[in-house]
Amino acid sequence: MPDLHVVKQEKKENYEAEVRLHKAKIFGAVLFVIIIVACGCLYAKHYYETKTYTGYEILGKSLRSDSDSAKYLTYNGHILKYSRDGAESYDGLKEARWNITYEMQDPRIATCGDSVAMADEGSTKILVMSGSGKQSSINTKLPVVNFSVAGQGVVAAVLEDGNSARINLYDAEGVELAGIKCSMTQSGYPIDVALSPDGTLLGVSYTRVDNETGKVHSSVAFYNFGDVGQNEIDNYVSGYDYEGAVIPRIKFLSHDSAVAVGDDRIIFYSGDQKPEAVSENSIDEEVQSLYFGEEETALVFRSDEGGNKYRLVVYGKNGKQLMDESFELSYTDIQLSKKHAIIYNDAVCEIMNYNGQVRYDGLFEDPVLLMVPTDNIAHYILVNRGMTQEIRLE
Numbered sequence: 001m002p003d004l005h006v007v008k009q010e011k012k013e014n015y016e017a018e019v020r021l022h023k024a025k026i027f028g029a030v031l032f033v034i035i036i037v038a039c040g041c042l043y044a045k046h047y048y049e050t051k052t053y054t055g056y057e058i059l060g061k062s063l064r065s066d067s068d069s070a071k072y073l074t075y076n077g078h079i080l081k082y083s084r085d086g087a088e089s090y091d092g093l094k095e096a097r098w099n100i101t102y103e104m105q106d107p108r109i110a111t112c113g114d115s116v117a118m119a120d121e122g123s124t125k126i127l128v129m130s131g132s133g134k135q136s137s138i139n140t141k142l143p144v145v146n147f148s149v150a151g152q153g154v155v156a157a158v159l160e161d162g163n164s165a166r167i168n169l170y171d172a173e174g175v176e177l178a179g180i181k182c183s184m185t186q187s188g189y190p191i192d193v194a195l196s197p198d199g200t201l202l203g204v205s206y207t208r209v210d211n212e213t214g215k216v217h218s219s220v221a222f223y224n225f226g227d228v229g230q231n232e233i234d235n236y237v238s239g240y241d242y243e244g245a246v247i248p249r250i251k252f253l254s255h256d257s258a259v260a261v262g263d264d265r266i267i268f269y270s271g272d273q274k275p276e277a278v279s280e281n282s283i284d285e286e287v288q289s290l291y292f293g294e295e296e297t298a299l300v301f302r303s304d305e306g307g308n309k310y311r312l313v314v315y316g317k318n319g320k321q322l323m324d325e326s327f328e329l330s331y332t333d334i335q336l337s338k339k340h341a342i343i344y345n346d347a348v349c350e351i352m353n354y355n356g357q358v359r360y361d362g363l364f365e366d367p368v369l370l371m372v373p374t375d376n377i378a379h380y381i382l383v384n385r386g387m388t389q390e391i392r393l394e
């Protein structure tokens with residue numbers, strides 16, 4: 001007679017083996033599905049990132065009244081139309097987000113996030129518009145030379161003060177928050193200013209001439225108007241000197257990164273309290289144009305490589321070179337979006353990814369004033385004279 005205990009043990013072991021086998025089959029099936037889905041996603045991603053387009057379809061149109069003097073720019077996904085007598089902000093084919101009337105001879109524009117600041121050079125008034133359309137006015141009392149705006153509407157303005165200059169900081173309501181007196185013999189003249197998106201940090205590019213040697217000296221200074229800067233003299237937290245260089249442009253790429261572009265170098269800074277120089281690249285050629293993406297900086301140089309007229313070099317916010325490609329198109333504007341450079345004039349467009357692959361090269365049906373990227377690499381907004389179009393590449 002068989003031992004019942006042994007029989008039960010064998011049945012238990014067989015059952016556990018069957019359970020393990022069943023689990024292994026389920027795991028294998030799930031793993032197979034995961035691999036298939038992952039491969040499909042990788043293929044779709046590769047296809048999406050490398051697909052080339054030969055034309056476009058017009059998805060919609062919106063008519064618009066225009067003057068020949070109206071100019072356009074894109075900021076934070078919006079479109080700004082401005083002229084001597086007013087400005088208007090709108091999204092794609094939708095109605096205006098806000099509009100404002102004024103009288104300016106040659107309005108200068110600064111944007112950050114949804115905030116827009118406008119002023120005539122030499123005037124004593126800066127207009128600020130919020131994303132909701134709230135309008136405020138800053139009375140600077142002294143002539144405006146240059147200005148920058150932060151995301152919440154804080155404005156930094158370079159003001160002419162006799163034979164010297166001041167840099168004043170104002171809140172969105174026009175209240176003066178701080179002021180910096182610029183010494184021509186020590187710091188030099190402030191030729192550009194930039195506010196971080198949150199308005200905490202101010203970057204200034206100064207230039208001066210050494211009276212003894214006659215050489216040009218530039219410096220980049222950072223001021224912190226938050227808690228960290230309260231313990232520093234004039235809120236000054238860091239700075240760098242550049243002998244023999246002229247640095248006409250400084251810009252914050254994010255709340256903790258900035259870039260300064262000079263005639264012989266490009267410098268990148270990092271830090272949300274006391275910015276430090278983290279990368280510097282020499283510039284050996286004359287810069288033809290300068291453009292900024294969300295976190296990229298693009299320089300255009302002349303080129304004779306392979307019959308191409310220009311060379312486009314793009315850097316990331318840490319100073320890493322992302323792109324160095326030549327192109328032939330006589331451009332009027334370049335947009336940086338989704339790791340692509342959109343190079344165009346009123347009649348022709350070329351879209352190139354940072355690897356140098358041309359994904360679109362074609363003609364516009366109507367003359368284009370501004371081409372606005374969207375979240376989809378195949379969708380764009382075209383601003384034409386008297387009309388706005390939404391298109392999809394195909």
